[in-house]
Amino acid sequence: MSAGIKDKVAIIGMxxxxxGERWDxxxxxxxxxxxxxxxxxxxxxTSQIQAAWLATQLEEINVGxxxxxxxxxxxxxxxxxxxxxxxxxxxxxAFRGAVYAVxxxxxxxxxxxxxxxxxxxxxxxxxxxxxxxxxNMRGPNNTAPGSFAQLASAxxxxxxxxxxxxxxxxxxxxxxxxxxxxxxxxAHLQKAVSVETIMEAPMxxxxxxxxxxxxxxDGAACAIITTPEIAxxxxxxxxxxxxxxxxxxxxxxxxxxxxxxxxYFLTTRIAAKRAYEEAxxxxxxxxxxxxxxxxxxxxTEMVTMEDLFISPEGGAIKDVMxxxxxxxxKVPCQIDGGLKCFGHPVGASGLRMLYEMYLQLQGRAxxxxxxxxxxxxxxxxxxxxxxxxxxxxxxxxxxx
Amino acid sequence: xxxxxxxxxxxxKLRLNRKSIAEANAxxxxxxxxxxxxxxxxxxxxxxxxxxxxxxxxxxxRGVKSSAISRVFLATTTAPFLDRQNAGIVSAALHLGHExxxxxxxxxxxxxxxxxxxxxxxxKSGEDNILFVASEKRRTKAASSQEMQYGHGAAALxxxxxxxxxxxxxxxxxxxxxxxxYRAEGRDFDYQWEERWIRDEGYMKIxxxxxDAALKKAKLKADAITHFVMPTVFxxxxxxxxxxxxxxxxxxRDTLGDNCGDTGVAHPLLMLVDALQDAKAGDKIMVAGFGxxxxxxxxxxxxxxxxxxxxxxxxxxxxxxxxxxxxxxxxTFNDLITKEFGIRAEADxxxxxxxxxxxxxxxxxxxxxxxxxxxxxxYPKSDVCVNPECNxxxxxxxxxxxxxxxxxxxxxxxxxxxxxxxPGHYGMVEFDAGGRFMADFTDVAxxxxxxxxxxEMVFRVKSVxxxxxxxxxxWKAVPRTA
Numbered sequence: 003m004s005a006g007i008k009d010k011v012a013i014i015g016m017x018x019x020x021x022g023e024r025w026d027x028x029x030x031x032x033x034x035x036x037x038x039x040x041x042x043x044x045x046x047x048t049s050q051i052q053a054a055w056l057a058t059q060l061e062e063i064n065v066g067x068x069x070x071x072x073x074x075x076x077x078x079x080x081x082x083x084x085x086x087x088x089x090x091x092x093x094x095x096a097f098r099g100a101v102y103a104v105x106x107x108x109x110x111x112x113x114x115x116x117x118x119x120x121x122x123x124x125x126x127x128x129x130x131x132x133x134x135x136x137x138n139m140r141g142p143n144n145t146a147p148g149s150f151a152q153l154a155s156a157x158x159x160x161x162x163x164x165x166x167x168x169x170x171x172x173x174x175x176x177x178x179x180x181x182x183x184x185x186x187x188x189a190h191l192q193k194a195v196s197v198e199t200i201m202e203a204p205m206x207x208x209x210x211x212x213x214x215x216x217x218x219x220d221g222a223a224c225a226i227i228t229t230p231e232i233a234x235x236x237x238x239x240x241x242x243x244x245x246x247x248x249x250x251x252x253x254x255x256x257x258x259x260x261x262x263x264x265x266y267f268l269t270t271r272i273a274a275k276r277a278y279e280e281a282x283x284x285x286x287x288x289x290x291x292x293x294x295x296x297x298x299x300x301x302t303e304m305v306t307m308e309d310l311f312i313s314p315e316g317g318a319i320k321d322v323m324x325x326x327x328x329x330x331x332k333v334p335c336q337i338d339g340g341l342k343c344f345g346h347p348v349g350a351s352g353l354r355m356l357y358e359m360y361l362q363l364q365g366r367a368x369x370x371x372x373x374x375x376x377x378x379x380x381x382x383x384x385x386x387x388x389x390x391x392x393x394x395x396x397x398x399x400x401x402x
Numbered sequence: 403x404x405x406x407x408x409x410x411x412x413x414x415k416l417r418l419n420r421k422s423i424a425e426a427n428a429x430x431x432x433x434x435x436x437x438x439x440x441x442x443x444x445x446x447x448x449x450x451x452x453x454x455x456x457x458x459x460x461x462x463x464r465g466v467k468s469s470a471i472s473r474v475f476l477a478t479t480t481a482p483f484l485d486r487q488n489a490g491i492v493s494a495a496l497h498l499g500h501e502x503x504x505x506x507x508x509x510x511x512x513x514x515x516x517x518x519x520x521x522x523x524x525x526k527s528g529e530d531n532i533l534f535v536a537s538e539k540r541r542t543k544a545a546s547s548q549e550m551q552y553g554h555g556a557a558a559l560x561x562x563x564x565x566x567x568x569x570x571x572x573x574x575x576x577x578x579x580x581x582x583x584y585r586a587e588g589r590d591f592d593y594q595w596e597e598r599w600i601r602d603e604g605y606m607k608i609x610x611x612x613x614d615a616a617l618k619k620a621k622l623k624a625d626a627i628t629h630f631v632m633p634t635v636f637x638x639x640x641x642x643x644x645x646x647x648x649x650x651x652x653x654x655r656d657t658l659g660d661n662c663g664d665t666g667v668a669h670p671l672l673m674l675v676d677a678l679q680d681a682k683a684g685d686k687i688m689v690a691g692f693g694x695x696x697x698x699x700x701x702x703x704x705x706x707x708x709x710x711x712x713x714x715x716x717x718x719x720x721x722x723x724x725x726x727x728x729x730x731x732x733x734t735f736n737d738l739i740t741k742e743f744g745i746r747a748e749a750d751x752x753x754x755x756x757x758x759x760x761x762x763x764x765x766x767x768x769x770x771x772x773x774x775x776x777x778x779x780x781y782p783k784s785d786v787c788v789n790p791e792c793n794x795x796x797x798x799x800x801x802x803x804x805x806x807x808x809x810x811x812x813x814x815x816x817x818x819x820x821x822x823x824x825p826g827h828y829g830m831v832e833f834d835a836g837g838r839f840m841a842d843f844t845d846v847a848x849x850x851x852x853x854x855x856x857x858e859m860v861f862r863v864k865s866v867x868x869x870x871x872x873x874x875x876x877w878k879a880v881p882r883t884a
Binding site: 152 | 749753754758761764765778780781789790812814816817818821825826829830833839841842848854
């Protein structure tokens with residue numbers, strides 16, 4: 003394995019817009035809102051940024067193609083700006099670009115920005131998208147909930163868990179995130195919801211009901227990256243560094259080769275293993291302080307607990323029901339409310355997750371603050387269980 | 403001697419309860435109440451004359467190599483395409499190869515029998531394995547008698563001289579410009595004339611002379627006929643014709659009105675298949691097709707009939723039904739009401755003809771690949787083997803998935819996606835011998851599916867490009883029937 007990214011770059015500023023139905027603003031204003039917070043946090047203005055990355059997924063109904071929307075919105079001083087798109091991992095992909103630019107020495111200070119303006123699409127849920135010329139001719143007219151819902155049927159069959167048990171466990175996943183989101187002023191949905199309400203909600207895609215699905219929101223989030231040395235020179239006291247940054251993509255085996263059983267994310271397991279190795283984590287269940295995972299749907303979060311090797315295989319339901327991932331549990335998950343309460347403005351989500359981990363590591367998370375977290379993990383899952391892009395990022399205090 | 407060497411049929415699984423038609427419409431047409439008995443076969447939203455033709459042909463071709471087929475005919479007055487050979491789509495779906503002749507036969511309700519006579523004539527010249535399919539999905543106005551009387555269905559016959567199960571004894575055709583109904587170019591529905599005139603001046607005067615002529619050619623007396631196949635929507639007419647022609651009462655075949663309905667061009671052949679499923683060696687089967695004239699064919703069942711195993715035919719089709727009591731569903735599937743489907747129905751995904759042609763085998767034939775190095779079947783076929791232990795390049799040969807056994811690996815019932823029949827069922831379909839892909843399920847109701855359930859593949863409409871008037875076909879999974 004390569005030397006890895008551990009402690010080579012520091013996050014010196016982050017910003018996150020209010021997420022929600024932002025009828026009054028466009029994507030450029032969302033980006034400015036996030037950037038102004040990050041800029042103030044870092045003590046860095048646009049003249050100091052040497053390279054930038056923009057993540058946005060649905061460019062045609064959103065900001066438009068290329069990275070120009072970011073460059074123009076922030077009036078960046080003619081620096082290299084790159085747009086990235088990798089499904090729901092796009093935000094983390096922008097972060098990767100900025101992190102590697104700084105690590106390579108190509109830039110001293112770099113910006114990663116993610117934005118999406120979903121509420122201009124008119125859709126409930128993500129809009130229908132082309133799957134590409136060939137897949138359009140043969141693939142089902144699937145939606146995201148319909149694709150992820152299948153995890154439940156396969157997980158239940160594999161672990162001999164009844165449909166009712168799965169349904170109740172995933173309702174607990176959503177209830178926990180709603181409880182967390184209820185006290186987060188930047189969340190879209192700031193309301194606690196009971197397990198019963200969740201279980202009785204209208205069906206979206208069997209067995210996922212309305213509350214098993216994340217919200218549909220507008221939002222932007224960003225990070226300003228530099229080296230630990232520059233961060234120290236800038237007078238930063240608590241330096242948050244990147245411990246690992248991993249991405250694993252399907253190669254077609256899950257969807258075309260008999261083997262994978264449909265109950266887990268092959269790519270997440272691979273990305274997680276690499277990430278722990280890069281970060282020097284040997285016992286994730288003990289060493290990871292907190293997580294923000296890709297809870298596009300409650301079932302996604304539940305199986306991801308096993309794929310990240312926090313819960314043992316087949317043990318996620320027990321951990322969920324035991325409150326292991328609750329705010330007062332051993333490894334709080336979605337402490338900010340997750341995609342469940344923030345919604346999923348695709349390009350922004352990965353950076354929004356990092357934002358919460360970054361605040362928590364610095365003790366700046368207000369009424370959500372956890373006790374002395376050391377290591378925060380974020381995870382994105384783009385695409386579908388059977389063909390996807392999975393990212394795992396780990397950040398923590400410098401020297402840990 | 404030429405004749406029918408194999409046969410098959412297809413009746414859509416959905417059967418509309420006729421009572422539901424009457425209940426919805428009797429307020430304005432009390433006459434419908436008297437017809438409110440039994441069920442009529444109705445296409446699912448994703449079925450049309452081409453998909454039914456493929457299903458019937460698959461039934462007839464069990465155990466027959468697709469490469470053996472010399473020619474394919476499709477008889478229908480409800481072809482999905484006016485200018486794109488519909489028989490060519492059937493041929494592509496059955497993967498019959500490019501070196502065959504094909505033809506659509508249309509424009510009359512007797513197209514099925516007229517075309518069959520033509521196919522038999524070609525067989526007389528020595529050509530074997532001619533696939534003849536008749537399929538019909540007639541659109542009818544809401545609250546019409548036809549809505550009650552008609553059904554959707556298809557029949558397929560393999561024609562040739564190689565061990566016929568029924569040999570042709572004689573045929574006779576008459577052409578008369580008798581307009582009981584017509585449908586002009588650009589019109590959605592038929593225009594009908596009075597039923598009593600159709601009966602007296604049409605059936606009763608046009609059919610009997612053709613029967614006489616055919617019997618004469620076959621050197622048979624009328625009472626020699628064991629099965630008389632004569633579709634009409636008026637059962638009394640069949641009896642009257644039989645009587646006029648001197649046929650035995652017991653020879654009159656049931657017109658399948660109770661639980662199928664009249665399937666138009668397909669119906670004489672569908673009833674013939676039904677008769678063949680009952681016939682014994684030596685039985686004489688007379689088939690009459692009426693429409694702007696009349697065709698009569700006389701067959702004799704042979705001993706080969708007992709050896710033919712496998713076709714589900716009409717009996718199997720009728721047994722595999724699911725009652726539909728929701729008349730609104732019928733209206734929706736047949737585009738008889740303007741309905742709100744939400745923003746997801748607006749998604750515009752054009753089909754590039756160049757890509758469809760390039761991937762014709764993959765899309766229409768469900769042809770994938772099998773790696774010659776590691777023997778892994780895979781869909782789609784690829785230049786790089788998908789088996790992670792192999793990954794060899796350029797090792798794949800064509801592999802047919804359409805006839806392979808499969809099972810459900812994962813599934814969902816999706817209420818969010820756009821489909822004419824929510825919820826949309828789809829999931830990972832895994833083939834027992836290797837290979838898998840995410841597929842739509844069709845002909846399933848909520849609660850039908852489970853992990854591990856055996857399924858088979860059927861050719862269906864995937865979606866319709868309303869803006870460009872293009873129908874996209876692909877394969878879907880249905881629970882396997884015996």
